[in-house]
Amino acid sequence: MPxxxxxxxxxxxxxxxxxxxxxxxxxxxxxxxxxxxxxHLSELVADGKLDAAYIPVESEQSAMSSCIGSAAAGxxxxxxxxxxxxxxxxxxxxxxxxLRTPVVMAIVNRALSAPINIWNDHSDIMSVRDAGWIALxxxxxxxxxxxxxxxxxxxxxxRVSLPVSxxxxxxxxxxxxxxxxxxxxxxxxxxxxxxxPLVKLDIAKPISMGLLAMPxxxxxxxxxxxxxxxxxKAVVKEAFADFGKRFGRxxxxxxxxxxxxxxxxxxxxxxxxxxxxxxxxxxxxQGEKVGIARIRLWRPFPVEEFKAAVAGARRLAxxxxxxxxxxxxxxxxxxxxxxxxADERRPEITNYIVGLGGRDVTREDFKYITKKAxxxxxxxxxxxxxxxxxx
Amino acid sequence: xxxxxxxxxxxxxxxxxxxxxVLASGHRACQGCGEVLALRLLLKxxxxxxxxxxxxxxxxxxxxxxxxxxxxxPWIHVAFENAAAVAAGVESAVGILRRKKRxxxxxxxxxxxxxxxxxxxxxxxxxxxxxxxxxxxxIYICLDNEAYMNTGIQRSSETPFGANTTTSxxxxxxxxxxxxxxxxxxxxxxxxxxxxxxxxxxxxxxxMSKARRAxxxxxxxxLHVYSSCPTGWRLKPExxxxxxxxxxxxxIFPLYEVLDGRYxxxxxxxxxxxxxxxxxxxxxxxxxKEEDYGYIQARVNEEYEKIVKLAETFPVELQAAS
Numbered sequence: 001m002p003x004x005x006x007x008x009x010x011x012x013x014x015x016x017x018x019x020x021x022x023x024x025x026x027x028x029x030x031x032x033x034x035x036x037x038x039x040h041l042s043e044l045v046a047d048g049k050l051d052a053a054y055i056p057v058e059s060e061q062s063a064m065s066s067c068i069g070s071a072a073a074g075x076x077x078x079x080x081x082x083x084x085x086x087x088x089x090x091x092x093x094x095x096x097x098x099l100r101t102p103v104v105m106a107i108v109n110r111a112l113s114a115p116i117n118i119w120n121d122h123s124d125i126m127s128v129r130d131a132g133w134i135a136l137x138x139x140x141x142x143x144x145x146x147x148x149x150x151x152x153x154x155x156x157x158x159r160v161s162l163p164v165s166x167x168x169x170x171x172x173x174x175x176x177x178x179x180x181x182x183x184x185x186x187x188x189x190x191x192x193x194x195x196x197p198l199v200k201l202d203i204a205k206p207i208s209m210g211l212l213a214m215p216x217x218x219x220x221x222x223x224x225x226x227x228x229x230x231x232x233k234a235v236v237k238e239a240f241a242d243f244g245k246r247f248g249r250x251x252x253x254x255x256x257x258x259x260x261x262x263x264x265x266x267x268x269x270x271x272x273x274x275x276x277x278x279x280x281x282x283x284x285x286q287g288e289k290v291g292i293a294r295i296r297l298w299r300p301f302p303v304e305e306f307k308a309a310v311a312g313a314r315r316l317a318x319x320x321x322x323x324x325x326x327x328x329x330x331x332x333x334x335x336x337x338x339x340x341x342a343d344e345r346r347p348e349i350t351n352y353i354v355g356l357g358g359r360d361v362t363r364e365d366f367k368y369i370t371k372k373a374x375x376x377x378x379x380x381x382x383x384x385x386x387x388x389x390x391x
Numbered sequence: 392x393x394x395x396x397x398x399x400x401x402x403x404x405x406x407x408x409x410x411x412x413v414l415a416s417g418h419r420a421c422q423g424c425g426e427v428l429a430l431r432l433l434l435k436x437x438x439x440x441x442x443x444x445x446x447x448x449x450x451x452x453x454x455x456x457x458x459x460x461x462x463x464x465p466w467i468h469v470a471f472e473n474a475a476a477v478a479a480g481v482e483s484a485v486g487i488l489r490r491k492k493r494x495x496x497x498x499x500x501x502x503x504x505x506x507x508x509x510x511x512x513x514x515x516x517x518x519x520x521x522x523x524x525x526x527x528x529x530i531y532i533c534l535d536n537e538a539y540m541n542t543g544i545q546r547s548s549e550t551p552f553g554a555n556t557t558t559s560x561x562x563x564x565x566x567x568x569x570x571x572x573x574x575x576x577x578x579x580x581x582x583x584x585x586x587x588x589x590x591x592x593x594x595x596x597x598x599m600s601k602a603r604r605a606x607x608x609x610x611x612x613x614l615h616v617y618s619s620c621p622t623g624w625r626l627k628p629e630x631x632x633x634x635x636x637x638x639x640x641x642x643i644f645p646l647y648e649v650l651d652g653r654y655x656x657x658x659x660x661x662x663x664x665x666x667x668x669x670x671x672x673x674x675x676x677x678x679x680k681e682e683d684y685g686y687i688q689a690r691v692n693e694e695y696e697k698i699v700k701l702a703e704t705f706p707v708e709l710q711a712a713s
Contacts, residue, residue: 024487027480051491053483058520062476065469065517069444069480072467075488077480095469194493201465201481203440203499208460210468217457 005179010141010168011036013180014080014106017148019050020188023104024075024195027055027066031085032118033170034108038080060085064092064103071101071163072209074200076152079103082170083110086124096163097132098225099209102155102197103163105133106148109270109321110170111357119358120170122270122321125298126331132225134164134232135299137269139255141178143296144168146249149188153239156195160232162225167298171358173271183247191246230300253302254309255294258284262291264373265313265347267336269295270321272354272361279366290370295332303339315348316340317373320384321355329384348379354387392609394585395650395707399607402436402599411463413439418461419453423628425619425635426450426534429592430504433532433616436599437500437606439464442481446474446505446514449541450534472513475521475531478503482526500528500606506618507535507549511575522582522611529611530602533575536620544623548573551643552690553683554675556623561678571690579613580649586612587649593617593635597646597657604648617644625674637669642695647702654701666691 008016015037018026026045028038044050053075057063063079070077081089086107096103112123125135134154138144144166151164168174199207213221237253244250257277259265266276273294283290293309293316295302310316320330327334333351340346352369355361365387372378372385402408413434420427430450434443443466445451451468454461469477482501488494503521505514510533518531538556539545546559550568555561559568580587586608590598598616605612617638621628638644641664646657667684670676679687 024491025480025483027483051487053487055479055483055524057476057479058516058523062473062479062517062520065473065476066480066483068469069467069477069482070484071480073442073481073484073488074494075484077484091470092473099467099469201442201467203442203465203495206439206463206465208455208462208466211455211457211460212452213457221457 003181003183005181007177008141008180009036009175009177010144011108011174012040013141013145014148014166014168015040015044016182017145018078019044020183020185021076021149021152021192022189023050023052023078025053025055025067025070025077026079027057027063027070027077028079029057029060029063029081029085031060031082033110033174034080034082034085034106036174037106037108060089061092064089064096067103068092068096068099068101071103072099072201074195074197074202076156076195077103078105080106080108082108083112083124087112087127090128093128093133094131097229098221100161101163102161104148104151104155105163105165107165107167108170108174109167117357120172121356121358122167125165125167126322129299129331132162132229133299134160134162134229134236135167136164137167137296137298138173139271139273139294140173141176141180142249144173145180145182146243146247146251149183149192150239150243150251153192154232154236156197157235158198160228160235161198162229162232167270169271187246191243233297233300233302236297251296253297253305255296256309257292257294259291259293259309259313261289263289263314264317264370265291265293265310266317266319266366266369267293267295267310267332268319269298269332272319275361275363276366279363282363283367283370288370301335301339306336306339307343310347313347315350315373315379317369318349318351319369320351320353323353323356323386328382333384350378350381351384352387353384359388393651394608394610395653397604397608399604402596402603404596408435408438413437413463414454415461415463419456420449421622421628423621423631425592425617425631426536427453428631429534429598429616429618432592432595432599433602434464436602437502441500441502442485444468444474444478444481444501444503446503446509447471448506448509449536450504450506452541471509473517474503474505474509474514476517478529478531479521479524479526482529486527498528500530502530502532504532504534506541507533507537508539508547511548511573519582522579522584522613526611527609530605530614531611532614532616534616534618536618536623538623540620540623549575552687553679555678556675566683567675567678576613576615576649579615580652583652584613585610585651589615589617589644589646591617591635591639591644591646593632594639594646594658601648623675625677626672630672634669634672637664637672640664641666641669642691643669645695645698647698650707653705653707654698655707656698656702660695
């Protein structure tokens with residue numbers, strides 16, 4: 001009998017997923033809007049519902065440092081952060097992948113300072129875009145929970161052994177109560193085998209981790225990490241497929257909505273896609289040929305899957321939640337323009353930056369974007385369109 | 392059990408550990424390096440059944456250039472400022488895996504090793520957090536060679552007053568380092584941890600015994616270890632032990648322990664050697680004049696007397712070696 005959904009705040013659903021995965025170590029430092037995740041995890045540990053060591057570290061830099069140490073010692077490891085916290089742990093975020101420490105981190109996405117702002121956009125995750133983590137974006141509460149379970153499975157797979165981030169839009173997703181199905185702990189245990197790393201800090205078999213690389217070996221070490229990251233896409237897809245079979249919820253690296261016959265495809269990541277779907281329904285009812293391609297797997301970028309998802313579209317309107325200072329486009333648009341460039345029948349690509357620092361993204365915004373993308377010559381503009389900016 | 396009641400196996404000339412070194416020979420430390428001498432002895436005392444975490448620094452660079460490693464024990468290096476936090480993560484993981492019956496069913500000391508910069512400057516926050524949280528099998532070793540030697544002899548907050556470094560140079564308007572050495576053992580002790588000690592490889596049995604006591608005690612331990620640096624101190628390589636003895640006998644680096652907040656002076660120095668004898672052997676103090684010695688001598692005596700007074704205030708009957 002299929003389980004019944006219950007109403008649960010999305011942050012708590014993520015923490016419950018960590019409980020279902022029987023994590024061993026949680027090291028975290030509080031920062032808005034991540035706090036509800038770590039508060040609930042503390043409660044679960046205090047109540048004996050999660051048998052884990054909770055390390056209340058004194059900073060995010062130490063949070064990620066402790067997570068690296070914990071994962072290196074063979075423990076299933078989780079942390080969560082946002083914005084300035086992710087910025088403070090930046091140095092360790094870059095180290096975790098090459099040390100092959102499969103830490104799982106929920107990033108409750110929030111704008112970076114200055115000015116200080118606690119609300120949602122994607123500037124935090126984009127600041128660690130190149131670090132070597134697998135990065136997933138959730139659209140809704142169920143997905144945030146499911147992706148957390150999937151993250152452990154993918155991270156700890158011996159073919160991967162890389163850290164994974166689950167990106168959850170701050171407040172607009174993290175603080176909403178949504179209907180979610182909590183899987184049974186036995187079902188999760190069957191899906192997620194015990195963490196059994198290839199190598200770990202073990203007195204029975206001493207190894208050295210984190211050695212100094214001279215110019216003769218640094219390039220190779222970096223390439224090895226990138227090779228594993230690029231190769232992890234197959235493991236992600238395999239885990240998605242197995243998850244679908246066991247839990248009945250199918251996930252793809254790129255999700256599409258009403259792209260059949262779509263001339264304009266709106267490209268985006270995260271929870272704004274829920275609003276976009278309503279906007280698309282309304283536009284479709286008016287005869288507008290518009291659809292959505294939502295990128296769920298941001299790193300490694302699913303090049304083939306993305307191209308297949310937007311095949312046949314005349315134009316792509318790429319929607320970013322981060323402003324790359326000094327660059328012509330936002331990060332997602334830069335990526336997509338680069339990968340479509342060599343295609344003979346490449347679509348016209350335009351870029352829209354929306355929802356910075358928690359500014360609402362409405363159905364009207366998506367209608368505006370669809371209209372703007374269809375203007376003749378829209379794609380030859382030298383710069384992104386900062387939607388709704390007050391001039 | 393109180394820290395000073397915790398039994399441990401003392402290292403004596405008779406019980407000096409045999410067998411191969413935990414830190415293998417062939418590492419790339421400078422000739423006459425007092426730091427690697429201290430590290431080797433500490434690891435010899437602790438034995439191979441430990442997990443080590445190194446901060447970036449001389450000891451990390453010279454022991455682990457890929458594809459070589461001098462470590463015969465599980466070892467990890469992550470970054471400069473976070474050895475304490477990495478070790479806290481390892482310690483928590485080992486502890487929970489033991490409880491969940493997925494790891495060895497015994498205590499495994501997790502040893503964080505950092506230099507003075509990695510401890511007293513950039514690493515002090517992570518260290519403070521780890522000490523405060525009370526990790527049970529956590530030992531932090533500060534190998535203090537009194538400057539950033541790995542990057543080329545820049546001053547740290549542990550550089551002694553008057554020392555010439557590349558960022559505290561002596562000159563027409565400078566006598567070198569203008570501040571007194573930061574009192575890290577006191578800062579560590581202020582966290583209320585069960586064990587803090589100073590040690591010096593020139594007093595090798597004392598140094599090794601302190602490592603043993605640190606491992607035996609439940610709760611965080613902090614060892615502040617004098618580590619001479621021939622390169623940075625402009626010291627003849629053959630003088631590593633001589634200078635270490637002088638540091639204690641001049642009262643510049645007193646040997647003491649703090650057990651549950653109670654101070655124990657391990658070596659009373661009633662007729663100290665003048666500090667000038669210590670300075671004369673080191674090029675980093677070459678610019679100092681007689682009048683500078685006077686100020687330093689007075690302050691050294693004052694700091695030493697503080698330790699004597701602290702030790703007299705709450706006397707401790709130390710647990711005899713088992």
